[in-house]
Amino acid sequence: MRGAGRRLMPLLRPRNLVLASVGALLVAWPYLGADRFVLHVAALTFVWAVVASYWNLTNGFAGITSLGNMGFFAIGAYTSAVLAKELDLTPWATMPVGALATMALVTVLVGLPVLRLRGIYIALLTLAFADALPSVITIFRAWTGGGIGLLGIPELLEDLEKWQAYYFALAFFAVAQAALVLVVRGAPGLAFVALRDSEPFAQALGVDRFKEGLRVFAISAFFTGFAGALYAHLLGQISPAMLGIEQFLMVISMWMLGGAGTLLGPVLGAAIITFGNEYLRVAGSLRLGLLGLAIVITVLFFPGGIMQLVGRARGFLTRPRRGGSDPDTVDGAALPVGSGSETGEGR
Amino acid sequence: MLRIRDVTSSYGDIQILRGVSLDVGDGEIVALLGPNGHGKSTLLKAIAGVHPATGGSIELDGEEIRTEPPHRIVERGVAYIPEERFLFPEMTVFENLRLGAYTRRARERFDENLAFVYEIFPRLRERRDQACQSLSGGESRMVAIARGLMSGARLLLVDEPSIGLAPALKKDVYEAIRSINQQAGISVLLVEQEIEYALRLASRAYLLKKGAILFERPVSELDVAHVKEAYF
Amino acid sequence: MDAFLNSLASGLIVGSLYAIMAMGLTILYGVSHVFNFAHGHVAVVAAYLVWFAAVRLGLALPVGVAAALLVMVVLALATYWGAIRGLLRRSEWGFGTLLFTLGLAILAEYALLELFGPRVKSVPAVLPGSVRLWFGRLALNDLFLITASVVLMVLVGAFLKRTLTGQAMRAVAQSLPGAQVVGIDIDRIYGATFIFAFVMTGLSGVLLGTKTYMTPHIGWEWMIKGFVIVAFGGLGSVPGAIVAAFLLGVVEALVTLYLGAIWIWPAWLVTFIVALWLRPQGILGGRST
Numbered sequence: 001m002r003g004a005g006r007r008l009m010p011l012l013r014p015r016n017l018v019l020a021s022v023g024a025l026l027v028a029w030p031y032l033g034a035d036r037f038v039l040h041v042a043a044l045t046f047v048w049a050v051v052a053s054y055w056n057l058t059n060g061f062a063g064i065t066s067l068g069n070m071g072f073f074a075i076g077a078y079t080s081a082v083l084a085k086e087l088d089l090t091p092w093a094t095m096p097v098g099a100l101a102t103m104a105l106v107t108v109l110v111g112l113p114v115l116r117l118r119g120i121y122i123a124l125l126t127l128a129f130a131d132a133l134p135s136v137i138t139i140f141r142a143w144t145g146g147g148i149g150l151l152g153i154p155e156l157l158e159d160l161e162k163w164q165a166y167y168f169a170l171a172f173f174a175v176a177q178a179a180l181v182l183v184v185r186g187a188p189g190l191a192f193v194a195l196r197d198s199e200p201f202a203q204a205l206g207v208d209r210f211k212e213g214l215r216v217f218a219i220s221a222f223f224t225g226f227a228g229a230l231y232a233h234l235l236g237q238i239s240p241a242m243l244g245i246e247q248f249l250m251v252i253s254m255w256m257l258g259g260a261g262t263l264l265g266p267v268l269g270a271a272i273i274t275f276g277n278e279y280l281r282v283a284g285s286l287r288l289g290l291l292g293l294a295i296v297i298t299v300l301f302f303p304g305g306i307m308q309l310v311g312r313a314r315g316f317l318t319r320p321r322r323g324g325s326d327p328d329t330v331d332g333a334a335l336p337v338g339s340g341s342e343t344g345e346g347r
Numbered sequence: 348m349l350r351i352r353d354v355t356s357s358y359g360d361i362q363i364l365r366g367v368s369l370d371v372g373d374g375e376i377v378a379l380l381g382p383n384g385h386g387k388s389t390l391l392k393a394i395a396g397v398h399p400a401t402g403g404s405i406e407l408d409g410e411e412i413r414t415e416p417p418h419r420i421v422e423r424g425v426a427y428i429p430e431e432r433f434l435f436p437e438m439t440v441f442e443n444l445r446l447g448a449y450t451r452r453a454r455e456r457f458d459e460n461l462a463f464v465y466e467i468f469p470r471l472r473e474r475r476d477q478a479c480q481s482l483s484g485g486e487s488r489m490v491a492i493a494r495g496l497m498s499g500a501r502l503l504l505v506d507e508p509s510i511g512l513a514p515a516l517k518k519d520v521y522e523a524i525r526s527i528n529q530q531a532g533i534s535v536l537l538v539e540q541e542i543e544y545a546l547r548l549a550s551r552a553y554l555l556k557k558g559a560i561l562f563e564r565p566v567s568e569l570d571v572a573h574v575k576e577a578y579f
Numbered sequence: 580m581d582a583f584l585n586s587l588a589s590g591l592i593v594g595s596l597y598a599i600m601a602m603g604l605t606i607l608y609g610v611s612h613v614f615n616f617a618h619g620h621v622a623v624v625a626a627y628l629v630w631f632a633a634v635r636l637g638l639a640l641p642v643g644v645a646a647a648l649l650v651m652v653v654l655a656l657a658t659y660w661g662a663i664r665g666l667l668r669r670s671e672w673g674f675g676t677l678l679f680t681l682g683l684a685i686l687a688e689y690a691l692l693e694l695f696g697p698r699v700k701s702v703p704a705v706l707p708g709s710v711r712l713w714f715g716r717l718a719l720n721d722l723f724l725i726t727a728s729v730v731l732m733v734l735v736g737a738f739l740k741r742t743l744t745g746q747a748m749r750a751v752a753q754s755l756p757g758a759q760v761v762g763i764d765i766d767r768i769y770g771a772t773f774i775f776a777f778v779m780t781g782l783s784g785v786l787l788g789t790k791t792y793m794t795p796h797i798g799w800e801w802m803i804k805g806f807v808i809v810a811f812g813g814l815g816s817v818p819g820a821i822v823a824a825f826l827l828g829v830v831e832a833l834v835t836l837y838l839g840a841i842w843i844w845p846a847w848l849v850t851f852i853v854a855l856w857l858r859p860q861g862i863l864g865g866r867s868t
Contacts, residue, residue, distance in 0.1 A: 065674065113852055120614050123677065124810050125855060131803055132848040138841055245799050249685060256678060289689035295682030299675055300662060397759055421762025433757035435750050446750050449743075450762045498762060 026170060030163040039162040041278045043234060046173035049270035050227045052254035053180055053263070054220040060261035061184055062192045062216045065119070068110060068126030069224055070248045071133050076102040076225025077232040077242065081153045082143045084233070091156050095229040102225025103218050111217040115210050130248070134240040149239025156233050165234050172230055176223050177267075184263065188216055249291060250277065257298050259307025268306050348373050348534050349394070349502060354403035354413075356386075356393050363389045365558040366403065371502065376528050376535040378549035378566070380542060382578045386558045387538045388430060391504045394536075395427035396420045407502070422450045426500035430507040430538075432491040436480035440471055443479055443490055447497030456499050463531065464493040467523045485516040492523065502534045503527065509541055517541070521548060542571045585715050586832040592721045594828020595728035596790060600783035600801065601808040601820040602735060603776035609752040609815025610772040612673070613663060616680040619802030620687035621777055622784025625651055626793055627691055629785045630702050640705065644785060648778050655777035658683070659770050667769075684798060691795035702788035724786055731782065732821060739817070744771050752815060807847050811854045826850075 030039060055069040080098030084091050114125050137144045144150060156168055183189060191212045194202035199209070232238045241247070254273050259265025280287050302308055349371040356364040363386045371377045379387050392398035394405055396417040405413040412420055417427075435443055444464065448457045465472040468489045474482065479490060488508060495503060505524065509517040521544055527533050539545035546552065546566045554561040554577055561577060604618050615621070625647045632643030666675040706719040739745040747768050751758040759765060787793075787801070808827055812819030827847065834846045 059674075065677070113855065117855065119673065120608075120677075120814065121810060121855065123614070124806050125852065128803065128807060128848050128851055132844045135841055135844040139845075245685075245796075249681060252678070252681070260674075285689060285692050288685055288692070292682050292685030292689055295678060296662075296686065299666070299679040299682060303669065303671070303675060395760070397756065416764070417759040418762045418764040421760075427760050429756070429760060431756070433754045433760055435753040435757055437753055438749065442746070446746060446758075446761050446763075449747065453762075494761060 023174075030166055036162040039166045041275055043162070043166045043169035044231075044278075045271050045274040046169035047227050047231050047234070048251060048254060048274050049267045050173055050176040051224050052251055052258070052266035052270045053177065054223045054227075055251065056255035056260060056262075056266045057180060057183065058216055058220050060255065061189060062213060063196060064115070064213055064216070065123040066114075066126045066217075066220075067123050067248075067252075068106075068130040069220070070243055070251060071110075071126075071130030072102050072106050072221045072224040073228035073231070074130075074133055074137075074240075074243050075105055076228030077238050078137065078144055078150070078228075079225075080229035081150050081232040081238055084154045085150070085152070086143060091154055091229075091233040095226060095233065098229035099222050099226035102228070103222040106221035106225075107214060107218045111214050111221075115213040115217065130243060134243050137240050145239075147240060149237060149241070150232075151237045153232050153236050153238065155236055160234075169230065169234065172226070176227075177263075179219075179223065181263065183216070183219055188212055188219075192216070246288065246291075249295070253291060253295050253298075257294060257305050259305030259310075262305075262307040265305050265307040272306075348375075348408060349536070350404075350406040350409075351390075351394070352404045352406075354390065354393055354400045354405060356389050356398065356400045358389075358398075363558055364393065364400070367555065367558070367560055369553055369560065369563075371534050371536050374528070374532045374534055375551070376524070376537060376549045378545040378552040379536060379538045379555060380545060380552055380574055381555035381561075383540070385556050387555050388506050390555065391427060391429075391506050391536070391538060394420075394504055395425065397427065397429075418450075421498055421500075422452065424452075424499065424501040425504065426495035426498045426502070427504045428491050428495040428506060428508065430510060432487055434479040434487060434490055434494070437478060439476050439478055440482070440490055441475040443494050444471075444475075444497050447494035448499070450498060453497060453499045457497075460497050460499055464496050467496075467526055468493055485512050485519075488512060488516075488520060489523075492520070496527065496533075500533060502536070504536050506538045507540060508537075509539065509544065517544070524548060542574050546571065546574075581715055582836060583833075586836040587829060588717065589721075590829035590832030591825060592725050592828075593790065593831065594825035595725050596783060596787050597804060597808055597828055598821045598824035599728050599731055599786065600780060601805050601812070601824050602732075602817060603779035603783070604805045605809045605812065605815055605817060605820045606748070606752075606779075607772055607776035608809065610748050611663075611667070611751075611769050613667070613676045614680070614806075615776070616677060616802060617684040617687060617798075618680075618780060618805050619798035619800065620684045621651070621654070621780045622787065622801050623691065623793060623795070623798040624654075624687055624784070625781030626702055626784040626788035627695055627700070627795075630700050630788065631695070633703055634700075640703065644782075647785065648781055651777040651781040652774050655773040656770060658777075659773040663773070664766065664769070684802070688795050688798060695795070697794060699792045699794055700788075701792050702785055704789050720789055724790060727786060731779075735779070735817070738775075744768070748772055748775070804847070807851050811851060 029042070034042070051069065051073055055066070058064045058066045058069070076098040078098075079101045080091065080094040083089055083094040083097060110126060110129050114122050117125065134147075138146045141147075157164060191202065191207045194205065194207055195209055195212070203209075228242075250273055254269035255266035256269070257265075257272065258267065258269025277287065280290070283290075298305060304311070349369075351367060351369045353366045353368060354364055355362065355366055367386070367390055369377075369379075369390075379390065381387050389398065393400035393413075396412070396415055396419070400413055403413070404411055407420075407423055407425065410423075412423065412425075415423075435446065438446070444461065445457075448454050448460060453460065470486060471489055471493055474486060479487065482490065492505070492508060495505075503524075508520050508524065512520065524535060524537070525548060528535055535548075537545060537549060546569060549566055551563065551565050552569060552574075553563045554574065556577070600618075600622060603621075604615060608614050628647035628650055629640070629643040632638045632646055633640050636643075638646075662679055663676060666672055666679060669675055704718070704720040706723045709716045709718045710722070711717075739749055747758065747763045748771065750761070750763060751765065751768050751772075755765070758768070784801070804827075808823045809820055811827065812821070812823035827850065830846060830850060831843055834842050838846075
């Protein structure tokens with residue numbers, strides 16, 4: 001009795017109960033009378049949440065300042081879309097191919113050269129990589145549609161309904177998050193915690209920064225590319241605008257506003273920014289100003305993002321529990337942002 | 348001239364200094380001895396303001412300087428010559444010395460101080476247009492000390508000036524410190540591993556162990572064996 | 580042959596402007612280790628201010644330039660003392676400054692869009708007209724641009740070598756603890772470096788504005804070109820940035836001539852990767868990290 005109780009206890013902790021009820025709510029949402037527009041935006045939110053979470057994996061957890069993740073997204077989107085359209089294949093086959101192609105291309109073209117470098121060079125080279133892609137898309141305009149973009153991409157199902165799209169995106173999101181938890185709490189995550197705390201010690205334990213970095217890069221590219229492919233087949237159209245600076249900053253601010261180096265932060269950030277963006281469409285260029293303001297204010301006053309505020313609120317409610325975040329939660333705001341130590345070179 | 352009381356300092360969670368008190372009089376050479384890693388360099392860094400002390404008081408001529416930034420402390424006439432040297436590698440010897448006289452007071456007495464420095468270290472005059480990254484270890488040490496002197500300091504904090512030097516060069520460096528003290532009347536707080544040299548130069552010595560002063564004696568009452576014994 | 584010489588000349592002119600633009604970026608990084616992602620926007624803001632003064636208000640060009648540079652000084656001081664100084668004291672300062680300057684860049688873009696609208700503009704030419712040379716016609720403005728760039732480079736060299744502030748900036752770049760030990764006020768020098776970088780970058784924006792068109796969005800393109808040049812030349816190295824700027828200016832002109840403008844970005848990227856692969860510390864040295 002007592003043994004079973006002890007095993008059940010962690011599952012019954014308040015945090016897990018909250019997560020479980022939110023999950024159930026998400027599954028039930030289409031039946032609770034959400035309209036088609038809301039479901040559409042929610043589906044997009046799931047896609048962006050995956051992109052933001054895996055961006056946060058390289059930057060927030062592994063401390064690799066990658067600025068090229070929108071490039072991974074675009075490679076996945078275009079590979080899957082072009083294959084499905086030109087070869088008349090089902091998206092169910094081309095999406096994994098797109099994700100694998102992204103993983104291979106990114107690992108070889110970006111990971112191998114970039115991870116030998118340090119700090120700001122990684123940021124610069126990955127950004128240059130993503131920035132050169134629109135030219136590549138234009139050069140292959142016979143397949144990619146050039147600057148106008150690619151229209152009439154086969155959808156996941158014929159006459160895809162919004163609620164179906166919602167469930168596909170939710171399923172993908174759930175799988176990607178589960179994989180992320182395994183990576184962060186598993187061997188690669190531990191390796192990077194060790195590297196961050198003390199590189200010589202980590203190396204003595206046999207942790208290889210280059211190899212671990214490459215592994216994290218490959219995983220991140222796979223899921224980001226898959227998200228791109230899903231995005232293409234959900235919307236039925238893509239264009240090089242996805243590589244524009246606005247989209248780039250929007251996704252960066254998702255995990256940054258949410259809380260870099262946390263599991264839940266990027267998801268919350270993705271929800272706020274995606275919905276905010278859709279509802280502010282009427283405001284035009286004001287969105288740009290708001291985005292800039294949000295980034296500047298977050299960096300200056302809440303470097304830990306929303307999760308920092310959540311942590312504070314929890315600490316306030318449950319005062320005796322020292323700071324409010326139990327030591328074993330990865331999604332507490334306590335984890336430092338790893339990228340700083342990577343960009344920073346001993347001041 | 349320098350009066351230190353109950354200074355504490357730490358790196359992260361690790362407390363290095365646990366309440367150190369020490370005095371340096373006008374025109375005096377004081378040796379700070381003790382085993383490695385017990386806080387000697389940390390104390391010099393705290394005085395120079397490079398790694399500020401967390402508590403206690405550091406007074407220079409009766410004025411509290413513990414919380415002042417490093418450049419103010421240099422302006423007050425304290426020069427810190429770190430063990431790591433921290434020269435400007437791509438600049439010439441002369442450019443390093445010129446930057447040594449960065450404060451306004453030092454710039455006014457630039458020619459005078461430069462002549463004095465060249466007199467103590469004639470080698471630096473020969474090497475004046477050579478980039479510092481191409482100097483030998485001994486020459487770099489000389490530049491570091493000379494650069495400290497260029498600030499027109501009244502108090503010199505010297506950290507392990509002889510470390511890694513050949514015996515002949517070591518002697519040169521000690522002669523230089525002696526003449527700095529005797530000719531210019533500059534007070535010196537000297538951290539040194541070579542107990543023998545330190546005792547020959549200084550008039551008093553402190554022994555710092557585990558972040559606190561173990562004892563303070565005039566050098567006449569100390570000998571090398573006695574000090575070494577206290578290390579363990 | 581004439582086409583080749585023509586595009587070589589244009590490559591050298593554009594290269595000299597890139598060199599001026601990259602100089603502020605590389606010196607700012609060398610001294611403070613802050614990589615300014617709003618760099619391109621600083622240039623565009625200055626160019627727009629000059630356009631506003633000269634075209635809208637009808638002021639003389641030098642007056643407009645002086646006013647724009649004054650604004651740059653104020654912006655530089657506000658950026659350093661208001662934000663960067665605090666960010667540098669955090670443990671994750673590298674990432675903090677990166678994101679802050681990114682946010683600043685979008686704010687600048689938004690401000691330009693609101694104030695001046697999205698339409699294409701350019702700064703009026705300093706010297707109208709052109710001269711005939713053996714390989715074709717050369718605009719007098721181009722001649723002015725290359726002269727001005729070379730003069731600016733010489734002035735920057737003299738500033739860094741001869742003035743006390745310039746020497747202190749180099750000292751901080753080469754050894755921060757060394758600079759503290761000799762009594763350099765680090766905050767003051769960081770502030771001065773921000774002023775220097777913003778003024779140089781603003782000037783480069785004005786010069787570029789007379790040569791090419793500009794929109795509120797062009798800042799991103801200028802920023803990325805600036806950082807490729809700086810990384811190529813070695814972060815923090817001024818001579819490296821100048822050589823890299825001329826090299827990439829010429830490569831850009833020749834690629835445009837023989838392959839078409841669409842290949843410019845892939846060409847920049849390939850040169851960049853090859854350069855980093857061969858010499859991560861840049862073509863003439865400088866900081867490797």
